Amino acid sequence: MSNSEANNRKTINKVAIVGGTHGNEFTGVYLVKKFDKFPELITRPSFETSTLIGNPQAFQAARRYIDTDLNRCFAKSDLENSELSFYEQTRAKEIAQTLGPKGNSKVDFILDLHSTSANMGFTIILVNNDPFNLQLAAYLSSLDPLVRVYSSIEPGKENTFLRSLSNFGCCIEVGPIAPASLKGAIFQKTEALIHATLDYIEDYNNGKLLSNTYPLTIYHYLKVVDYPRNEAGELEGMIHPQLQGRDYQELNPGDPMFLTFDGTTIYYEEEATVWPVFINEVAYYEKGVAMCLTKKEIVRE
Amino acid sequence: MSNSEANNRKTINKVAIVGGTHGNEFTGVYLVKKFDKFPELITRPSFETSTLIGNPQAFQAARRYIDTDLNRCFAKSDLENSELSFYEQTRAKEIAQTLGPKGNSKVDFILDLHSTSANMGFTIILVNNDPFNLQLAAYLSSLDPLVRVYSSIEPGKENTFLRSLSNFGCCIEVGPIAPASLKGAIFQKTEALIHATLDYIEDYNNGKLLSNTYPLTIYHYLKVVDYPRNEAGELEGMIHPQLQGRDYQELNPGDPMFLTFDGTTIYYEEEATVWPVFINEVAYYEKGVAMCLTKKEIVRE
Secondary structure: OOHHHHHHOOOOOEEEEEEOOOOOOHHHHHHHHHHHHOHHHHOEOOEEEEEEEOOHHHHHOOOOOOOOOHHHOOOHHHHOOOOOOOHHHHHHHHHHHHHOOOOOOOOOEEEEEEEOOOOOEEEEEEOOOOHHHHHHHHHHHOOOOOEEEEEOOOOOOOOOOHHHHOOEEEEEEEEOOOOOOOOHHHHHHHHHHHHHHHHHHHHHHOOOOOOOOOOEEEEEEEEEEOOOEOOOOOEOEEEOOOOOOOOOOOEOOOOEEEEEOOOOEEEOOOOOOEEEEOOOOHHHOOOOOOEEEEEEEEEEO | OOHHHHHHOOOOOEEEEEEOOOOOOHHHHHHHHHHHHOHHHHOEOOEEEEEEEOOHHHHHOOOOOOOOOHHHOOOHHHHOOOOOOOHHHHHHHHHHHHHOOOOOOOOOEEEEEEEOOOOOEEEEEEOOOOHHHHHHHHHHHOOOOOEEEEEOOOOOOOOOOHHHHOOEEEEEEEEOOOOOOOOHHHHHHHHHHHHHHHHHHHHHHOOOOOOOOOOEEEEEEEEEEOOOEOOOOOEOEEEOOOOOOOOOOOEOOOOEEEEEOOOOEEEOOOOOOEEEEOOOOHHHOOOOOOEEEEEEEEEEO
């Protein structure tokens, strides 16, 4: 960004770290618990950091949610609709009161911690295309090849994720890890990414990052692909063994995609190369999503 | 076994394949659904094969169980206790009526299909030390180094697992796989093991296996180890990254075992080498089990 752009930007005074937006994504929950025990870890001179457990009831039950997916409850109209009374709909309104409201949030930056059973490494999910968020994502992805940047932003479509309460922020999506469990190596690396994010914000507030640029590659959401199913909607196949775990790898026309239970291979038959992500994410079976196809954009080498 | 032993043994006339004893262990459920669609796959000339979904309500909910773990509901006294009315306690009585009763079962062989988030490969879990079961386990483990034999039999303690309804049988425990999901490679290999089991029973019924012996190594259950926890019972650490995924590998005195959230390594400090299994199994967090320690016994080279 140019200096004039930078001068127009506001300082980040309040940061919120959210874990357990999905109750069975333990990495975020136990990192938040750690930070609550050792608040000096997330303390920086130029801003305040608070923490929040997104869905405490679902965490107690070791489930993604109680009634409905909390991370789809942040549409502005839903937050204003007093008739919605599922646990997560009520909880979303509470969270919006604490961190939001959308467009005029009490916190300047939300870091939402998620985990996945897919082999997503350490994915930074963009909340919007604000230059600050893009630059932070570029910086974090420069630290490790397993840190990648994913954008599910669809022009003209409202973002209904928790992280959308604030203009600055991102989600960190880590995997592969089974729901309701922890992996030491992932826990440590996620924590390191959080520290890198907070340090980055500190430097930004102190005007130290104005001339820095980093390479940036963004994987842009194209569409979802469902599993093979019968007319009743029941599964008839699974991710092909040759595709399992190959998130962020090229999928080319003619490559195996699914294996049906009776042993038939289903191939990827479209014309363009794509880069699938969230392959075989457990929580997406019920959403009709076997994977998300993305297009790889090298923004800066 | 000797010919005289063999002559005393009864033919196996009825085999039951059970999937979904835990509702979120999809591999077994979808294999059973496949066999129901293609019954010729599990048909053999000398015996009948039936199938059963253990916990259909839990499968619909994509959860391990509704009220309590079905696979701990098969104590004889519980099956006879009319006051126990949790869904799984009632379901266990239904299953015992279909397959059992214990000690006088309607089926001769139960194959119970399970999956785990731990790196257990393809584990044959013994139901008892009957020579037929041991010989079958030895045969199956001769097919692939990832097929191993685990025994949790404790002398004098009743087996309360579903598979205990019949004297002949075993559990096949496959992983690593996240709950409520499928992996193509694991699905295919589990199916191959089922076919190998059925073919073995067919040969046994036809008297073809009398002189065969196979190498046999058994990993015997010693005890469970819980995660580090605080006084309130909350987790304070996780499996050490150096132990994660190392099921069936030696754990020696001085080896790292846990990593606490504040970064302290906890070492294995007992005197004997052990072989941990079910390391970081998701469903065991609530049972206070971080892993099961075993002792390796080479029965026959």
